[in-house]
Amino acid sequence: MNQINEQVETNRQHVLQKRRMLYIICFLLVIASILYGLATGSVQLSINEIWAGLTEKNQTLEHQIVWNLRLPRILTGMLVGMCLAVAGGLLQGIMRNPLADPGIIGISSGAGLVAIITMLIFPQYTSLLPFGAFLGAFIAAAFVYLLAWDGGVSPLKLILAGVAINTLLGAITSAIMIIYSDKVQAVLPWLMGGLSERSWPHFWMIFPYASIGLILSLFAARTANILRLGDDTAKLLGHHVEKSRFLLILLSTFLAGAAVSVAGLLGFVGLVVPHIIRILIGDDYRYLLPISALFGGMLVVFADTAARSWFDPIELPVGILLASVGGPFFLFLLKKGSIIGKR
Numbered sequence: 001m002n003q004i005n006e007q008v009e010t011n012r013q014h015v016l017q018k019r020r021m022l023y024i025i026c027f028l029l030v031i032a033s034i035l036y037g038l039a040t041g042s043v044q045l046s047i048n049e050i051w052a053g054l055t056e057k058n059q060t061l062e063h064q065i066v067w068n069l070r071l072p073r074i075l076t077g078m079l080v081g082m083c084l085a086v087a088g089g090l091l092q093g094i095m096r097n098p099l100a101d102p103g104i105i106g107i108s109s110g111a112g113l114v115a116i117i118t119m120l121i122f123p124q125y126t127s128l129l130p131f132g133a134f135l136g137a138f139i140a141a142a143f144v145y146l147l148a149w150d151g152g153v154s155p156l157k158l159i160l161a162g163v164a165i166n167t168l169l170g171a172i173t174s175a176i177m178i179i180y181s182d183k184v185q186a187v188l189p190w191l192m193g194g195l196s197e198r199s200w201p202h203f204w205m206i207f208p209y210a211s212i213g214l215i216l217s218l219f220a221a222r223t224a225n226i227l228r229l230g231d232d233t234a235k236l237l238g239h240h241v242e243k244s245r246f247l248l249i250l251l252s253t254f255l256a257g258a259a260v261s262v263a264g265l266l267g268f269v270g271l272v273v274p275h276i277i278r279i280l281i282g283d284d285y286r287y288l289l290p291i292s293a294l295f296g297g298m299l300v301v302f303a304d305t306a307a308r309s310w311f312d313p314i315e316l317p318v319g320i321l322l323a324s325v326g327g328p329f330f331l332f333l334l335k336k337g338s339i340i341g342k343r
Helices: 002-039 047-055 061-095 107-120 123-148 155-179 181-186 188-192 200-227 231-236 241-263 269-281 285-309 318-336
Strands: none
Touching: 002 047, 002 061, 002 269, 002 285, 047 061, 061 200, 061 241, 061 269, 061 285, 107 123, 107 155, 107 181, 107 188, 107 241, 123 155, 123 200, 123 241, 155 181, 181 188, 200 231, 200 241, 200 285, 231 241, 269 285, 269 318, 285 318
16 A cells, blocks of 8 residues: 555656646747747847847837837737637636637637727727627627537537537628728738737737736636536536636637737637647646646747748748648647547
8 A cells, every 4th residue: 555655656746847847848948939039030130139129228220120029029929829828728628628729619700700890890999909809709609608508518519519600700700801802901911810010009908818817717727627527526526517617718718819809810829739738747727727828828939930030031920830830730649649539
């Protein structure tokens, strides 16, 4: 018996050490991606030039590039990646389905529809875009929840209802774009998902929403851990399953809406990032959510830097690059059984 207890304790310490190490690695990757984003572009900057651009307030070329162009875009991309990764991780836990993602179950489409309406029809209300995107995402999530309700909500019904709502909202978005075809060119990069021309106003627009959502997600980790045990087990533990599931869907909607309002329809971040972290450290949401946030932020910043610098003089929307890499990677995980087999 003592040997078994010792083995269990050894395994627990090994897992904790692995999680701490991954925290450190992800934090270092975040710092590296920020430095890479500040240094790389049509004008290459050294570490000394980056430091001068950050600290010197005179209107030098380095200050203009670092402080006014690259830094706000990087910080905005960081928040977008963090929001999408955490939203995806929460949805996968709530629905106990590896395909749950804001872009697949209709949440991103709801946010995108309201954003398209705002940008094409009511451009004077662009400052309200984050709230409008959240409202659109929430309405889409509410419809999905109501369609899946039958005395209770099963994760499978949520996915199926989400796919149907996603298709419907996509059709409505396409119809609006056809009606306002003379203005569509201005929003095409947004539809593909991108951070081009994002500056300090965009960062300060998303910052309060992202901060609130990410902080709340830390408190939601315990509830997500209980829900992943299954509805029956959660009820035996005295948990109100439907109320908790709805609140976590609301939180995921809030995070996804904030991200979509600034970066457009970025795909695969919320789908792939939680899978990668789950394979490495397991399903404990106390660690899965914060590490996914760090990794998601790093991924978007690195991908955006690559999209704007690797194909010079062309700047690709980061959504295209993420989809090009994320799609094959997801198929690779599916082929290996890392997605279905571990659930």
